[in-house]
Amino acid sequence: MTDPTITVTEPRTATVLETAGVTKSFGGVHALRGVDFSLAEGEVHALVGENGAGKSTLIKVLTGVHRPDGGEVRYRGGRVDFAQPAAAQRAGISTIYQEVNLVPLLSVARNIYLGREPRRYGLIDVPTMERDARELVERLGVHIDVREDLGRLGLGAQQMVALARAMSVDSRVVIMDEPTSSLEAREVATLFDVSRSLRDQGVGLVFVSHRLDELWQLCDRVTVLRDGRDVHTGRMDGLTRTGLVSHMLGRDAGELARDGATEFGESHLQGREPVLSVAGIDARNTLRGVGLTVRPGEVLGLGGLLGSGRSETVKAIYGALPTQAGEVIVDGRPVHRNSVRHALRSGVALLSEDRKAEGIIPDLSVRDNIALAVLPRMSRMGIVSESRIDKLVETFMGKLRIKASSPRQLVRELSGGNQQKVLIARWLCTEPRVFLLDEPTRGIDVGAKAEVQSLIDELAEQGLAVVLISSEMDELVEGADRIVVLRDGAVEAELDGADLTSSALLAALAGDIAQADAAAQEEDR
Structure with missing residues (x-):
């Protein structure tokens, strides 16, 4: 039976999804201003722009979350007016969000087939559902028990489950909103392989990412939004990084230089006593004897791969992660272990990685x-x-x-x-006296990222002790006075002064300290 929200018009063209002059406002604020966008069958189309440019609103219009105030949306040759996301999903438009929008208390298999569970004699056919779910996640190279509750998995694994759900329906369009933000390099490579396979099958993919390098790896075309308008559409292979950033910002990319940067290095911190001292922190299965110090006015970077213990370290300092041993001292006074209230009263603040859930x-x-x-x-x-x-x-x-x-x-x-x-x-x-920042620029655009980075510099200049976690090596190297590298829940290395280089950090992340020292010396020469 044909979905009543779709009027199919023959002949069908190579364009599978498009908008014409779409507008949308919220309380007098114009989120979209006459946006024209088109996605072809068998294409990966990048959608980029600063935060607030209208990307999320456009995606929500395409998927039935919002109805446009003006203009029209066309799907597979016909004008559509999706009243709700379920209508878009039934039509064949799947969406994978940056912040996983699934049910944590249900199993992986139930999440993949939620609302579409296979049935037998009127009851959910659990064996069939679990078998099909297992095949899907194995195709993605993910080794998880599909009977396990989704909430017990890490963010990266949850994102792959969301992709498996999109693959479980016969989608003609897949929209991926920051799908790689929580994935490890191996998972990103798998995601890209699956995306290319879907493209080769004629599926149109919309790809949103603030990791600009990914756009050239995967995408065929790009549309840039700025202030709710589409300001550029063209092929990726005809565009430079500088040109893309300039389109996004509406100004020369050179203006992105950080203002008010701290005087990085040890010289401006000499003689200052630590405002934060951490020693011997142990947490079951996550941290092993972690110790560090931060002085007033210092930005201490925490480096490490996913699973290294970075987020667990700041949560332990804040009292949000149960610990079995260790001490946290702020301004010479001990902070009660496992007590968020006492940490707050002691002057410790935590900006968590998952802004939606926490x-x-x-x-x-x-x-x-x-x-x-x-x-x-x-x-x-x-x-x-x-x-x-x-x-x-x-x-x-x-x-x-x-x-x-x-x-x-x-x-x-x-x-x-x-x-x-x-x-x-x-x-x-x-x-606060100590500000713990866990991925403060994750999922935000280059313009907002520069503002947040400059703000961190300003806070340090005002004497705040800052602990900065970032998955971007350049952000750590350029923004920190020192970097403590974690590996498997323990301190692996500490980089400062002449050792504070991208090559040395990369080597330390891999656990090769000798290589890190050699890399630093080579970079100096």
Whole structure:
């Protein structure tokens, strides 16, 4: 039976999905302004732009989450008006989101076939479902038990399950929104192989990524959005990195240079006593005797591959990860182990990696999200001072240049970069002595990334002790005074001074310290 939201027009063309003059606004803020976009069968089409450029809104219009205010969407030759995402899925449009949108308490197999479970005699045919799910994940090179609850898996494995779900339906379009952000190099290679296979089968793929190198590895064409408009569409092989960034920003790429950078190196930190000292941290199956120090005004980088213990280290410092041994000292005073409340009172703040699950509260306003951590300070005899909160929020929205129609706008309506700034503002309100930043630029565009990096530099210049986790080597090398490299839950190496180079970091990540020393000496020459 034909889906009533689709009117098929013959003959079908090579274009499988397109928009014509699509507009969309939220509370007077124009998210899309007459966007024209087309995806061909058997094509991988990159969709790029700064956070807030309209990428997420366009994807939601294409998939039935939002209905456009103007213009039209065409699918397989006919105009469509998807009333809800299920209609788009039934039509053959699958979406893989950056932040996995599945059910953690259900098994891997149930998530893959959720809403489409095979049945026998009116009941779910579990053996068939699990067998088919096992075949799908094995095709992706993932070795997991499909009977296990999804929530027990890491983010990378969950992302591969989301891809398996998309492959389980006869999709003619697959939209991938930052699919590689949580994947290891091996998983990225597998994802690209599967994507090319789908392309060769005539499937059209829309690929969103802030890792620009990936675009040239995988994509055929690119469309650039800026301020809700499509400003460039063309082939990837005819575009340089500088040209792409310039289209995204609407200005010369050279303006991306970091302003207010710290005076990296040891000289400006000499004689300063550590504000944070960590020693002998042990956590079951994750950390083994981790120790580090951070001085006021210092940016300490935490390097390591996925699974090395970087996130676990900052969570242990913050008291959010149960530890069996070790001590954390801030300003000479011990912090109670396994106590987030005491860590906060001691001046420790943590910006977690997963802003959706552990950060923003989507149904609250920007104002309420910023003020959450300081509500006790803003109350007297149980009564909250609304005027003090308004003044505080206004101050930090201005300082961090948070783009919102007003402090009362729902935070879920903001771009990813602005949501990240809201979370940074929340913790800066607490006046921390130590700021733990876990992938603060993950999933945000180059413009917002430069702003966040400059903000980190400014915080360090003001005397804050910063611990920075990043999967991007250049970000660590350029942004840190020292780098502690973790491997298998233990400190593998420490790089500073002349050793603080990309080649030395790469060697240390691989666990070859001798190679790291040689690489550093070679780079000096």
